[in-house]
Amino acid sequence: MPELPEVEVTRRRIAPLLVGRRIAAVETTRDSYFFVTKPDALRRALVGRRVVKLDRHGKYLIAALDDGQRFVLHLGMTGQLFGAGATSVRLLSAAARASLPPEAQVAFSPDAHTHLRLRFEDPGPEVLFRDVRKFGKVFLLGEGEESRRLGRLGEDALVARADALWPLLHHRRTAIKNVLLDQAVLAGVGNIYADEALFLAGIRPRRSASRVTRSELARLVDAVHAVLARSIETGGSSISDYVAPDGSDGGYQDERRVYAREGEPCRKCGATIRRIVIGQRSAHYCPACQR
Numbered sequence: 001m002p003e004l005p006e007v008e009v010t011r012r013r014i015a016p017l018l019v020g021r022r023i024a025a026v027e028t029t030r031d032s033y034f035f036v037t038k039p040d041a042l043r044r045a046l047v048g049r050r051v052v053k054l055d056r057h058g059k060y061l062i063a064a065l066d067d068g069q070r071f072v073l074h075l076g077m078t079g080q081l082f083g084a085g086a087t088s089v090r091l092l093s094a095a096a097r098a099s100l101p102p103e104a105q106v107a108f109s110p111d112a113h114t115h116l117r118l119r120f121e122d123p124g125p126e127v128l129f130r131d132v133r134k135f136g137k138v139f140l141l142g143e144g145e146e147s148r149r150l151g152r153l154g155e156d157a158l159v160a161r162a163d164a165l166w167p168l169l170h171h172r173r174t175a176i177k178n179v180l181l182d183q184a185v186l187a188g189v190g191n192i193y194a195d196e197a198l199f200l201a202g203i204r205p206r207r208s209a210s211r212v213t214r215s216e217l218a219r220l221v222d223a224v225h226a227v228l229a230r231s232i233e234t235g236g237s238s239i240s241d242y243v244a245p246d247g248s249d250g251g252y253q254d255e256r257r258v259y260a261r262e263g264e265p266c267r268k269c270g271a272t273i274r275r276i277v278i279g280q281r282s283a284h285y286c287p288a289c290q291r
């Protein structure tokens with residue numbers, strides 16, 4: 001599943017293909033739960049509009065339009081947003097990938113999973129939204145319109161400040177790991193980055209949030225920023241997406257200190273990394289480095 005770093009990497013790659021361009025045509029697949037705003041309403045609203053900027057909050061991409069509307073996209077589990085002409089073996093089925101040499105690059109042509117195609121007035125490339133499992137979403141917000149989906153999100157994890165988080169967690173008896181994953185507290189942190197940040201901050205995932213001190217929280221927020229920034233720098237992480245033979249899109253999985261390293265030695269102290277389950281999700285930590 002794309003997490004915040006993958007969505008931010010997507011934002012940075014796709015922004016130059018969207019911002020400043022006027023939409024000339026919108027093509028979609030048939031109406032489905034992917035379209036929170038119905039396809040014909042999307043077409044009516046988007047055609048003729050120019051994209052002014054592309055922001056991100058948590059895992060949502062928010063394109064501001066020149067008439068004050070916002071076009072919101074969520075990549076879900078398998079969503080891919082890219083310019084036509086993009087080449088990646090990740091856009092192929094597992095069977096098609098298996099038949100290719102690992103370094104192969106293949107041009108993509110829109111298929112049944114390409115739910116949205118934006119064409120522009122200029123002759124530049126189309127922008128495509130492809131989603132095999134279709135847990136992604138697109139919707140429009142009118143000028144000033146509030147969104148239930150966006151409204152319940154906490155601060156964006158990449159810019160969140162410890163001072164703002166402290167009142168939200170110091171009284172909670174929930175495991176700190178679960179609080180980190182609570183999108184209403186911190187938008188965009190998923191399992192990998194929560195485990196990695198807790199390791200860097202030296203805090204065990206099961207510790208009650210109420211027993212995390214203010215200075216530990218400051219360290220933890222710095223750690224969240226550091227792991228997210230590093231993952232963005234390396235192009236995101238591929239591990240939660242699928243286990244690919246190529247593994248070329250994103251290098252963060254090679255830098256994991258604890259996540260999915262159960263039974264392996266801690267890279268800092270040599271102790272054996274443990275895996276536990278908290279609230280039905282796995283958590284990984286070093287019993288020596290984390291308290």
Ligand SMILES: [Zn+2]
Nearest residue numbers: 266269286289
């Ligand atoms: Zn250790």
